[in-house]
Amino acid sequence: MRGREDDVSYSTKHTALSVRPAVIHDAEAILEIIQPYVDEDIVLPIPGYRLYERIRDFVVAEREGMIVGCGSLMIMWHDLAEIRSLAVRKGCQGGGVGRHIVDVLIDEAITLGISKVFALTYETTFFGRSGFDVVEKETLPHKVWKDCTHCARFTHCDEIPMARILIPDEQRDPDHLLPPLPPPDPNLIMPQSKI
Ligand SMILES: CC(C)(COP(=O)(O)OP(=O)(O)OC[C@H]1O[C@@H](n2cnc3c(N)ncnc32)[C@H](O)[C@@H]1OP(=O)(O)O)[C@@H](O)C(=O)NCCC(=O)NCCS
Numbered sequence: 556m557r558g559r560e561d562d563v564s565y566s567t568k569h570t571a572l573s574v575r576p577a578v579i580h581d582a583e584a585i586l587e588i589i590q591p592y593v594d595e596d597i598v599l600p601i602p603g604y605r606l607y608e609r610i611r612d613f614v615v616a617e618r619e620g621m622i623v624g625c626g627s628l629m630i631m632w633h634d635l636a637e638i639r640s641l642a643v644r645k646g647c648q649g650g651g652v653g654r655h656i657v658d659v660l661i662d663e664a665i666t667l668g669i670s671k672v673f674a675l676t677y678e679t680t681f682f683g684r685s686g687f688d689v690v691e692k693e694t695l696p697h698k699v700w701k702d703c704t705h706c707a708r709f710t711h712c713d714e715i716p717m718a719r720i721l722i723p724d725e726q727r728d729p730d731h732l733l734p735p736l737p738p739p740d741p742n743l744i745m746p747q748s749k750i
Contacts, residue, residue: 570618570619571618572616572617572618572623572650572651572652572655573616573617573618574614574615574616574617574655574656574658574659575614575615575617576611576613576614577610577611577613577614577615577625578610579607579610581610581613581615581622581625582603582606582607582610584615584622584625585601585606585613585615585622585625585640586601586603586606588622588623588624588625588642588643588644589601589625589640589642591645592642596708597677598640598641598642599639599640601640609627609629612627612628612629612630612639613625613626613627613640614626614627614656614659614660614663616643616652616655616656618647618652621644622644623643623644623647623652624641624642624643624644624647624652624653624656625640625641625642625656626638626639626640626641626642626653626656626657626660627639627640627641627660628660628663628664628672630667630669631696631699631736632696632735632736633668633669634669634670634671634727634735635669635670635671635672635673635695635696635736636664636667636669636671636672636673637672637673637674637675637699638657638660638672638673638674639674641653641656641657641674643656653681654681654684654685657682657685658685660672661685661719661721664721665721668722669721669722670720670721670722670723670724670727671718671719671720671721671722672687672718672719672721673687673690673695673699673716673717673718673719674687674716674717674718675699675714675715675716675717676714676715676717677713677714677715679715679717682717683717685719686719687717687718687719688717688718688719689715689716689717690716690717690718691716692716694716694718695716695718696735696736697736
């Protein structure tokens with residue numbers, strides 16, 4: 556598993572970018588980066604207390620001493636994790652920051668032995684570039700939608716579920732796995748989506 560000292564550096568066409576595990580002092584920058592997207596209902600808000608609880612899930616991208624992006628890997632079950640709170644600072648988009656954050660989160664998921672990573676997103680081209688495919692929302696377990704009840708768009712959700720398989724079913728060791736989470740109960744209220 557990654558150590559807190561881990562730091563994955565990349566050289567972009569402009570300047571060096573490093574993606575590293577977040578520390579407590581990054582919380583303010585993370586909130587500052589995601590807030591414009593929260594205001595646009597693109598990213599779910601995170602209350603401060605929740606961010607501190609989840610700070611170990613986060614990585615930040617740093618360029619020339621400035622935090623330019625963030626993202627988190629939230630583990631749902633033995634075989635499933637979500638990329639959440641992914642955001643690149645306004646004005647810093649289109650320079651590979653988002654891709655490098657996703658690369659690091661995927662590497663972490665692989666190290667942890669997680670077989671599938673998903674995201675609920677409007678950015679289908681971006682995630683498609685990182686190997687994600689659009690999936691039916693019914694293929695994701697009900698637990699995935701738990702936090703959606705806090706979202707302003709819960710009853711008219713048009714985010715698109717996308718997933719990337721990291722370990723195919725046939726390569727997983729069934730002797731060491733808990734049963735999969737049950738799929739969503741169609742009788743419970745589910746967010747509506749386009750697909
Ligand atoms: C989506 C987001 C994370 C992308 O980060 P980014 O740093 O701008 O993206 P990158 O520069 O790493 O782009 C990687 C690739 O995706 C493509 N891409 C990125 N955003 C795109 C978009 N909106 N439309 C089409 N293609 C896009 C890039 O052209 C690039 O393609 P390439 O493989 O040909 O080089 C960023 O725009 C963002 O913060 N968006 C708002 C918050 C959000 O939607 N988060 C996702 C929630 S799940």
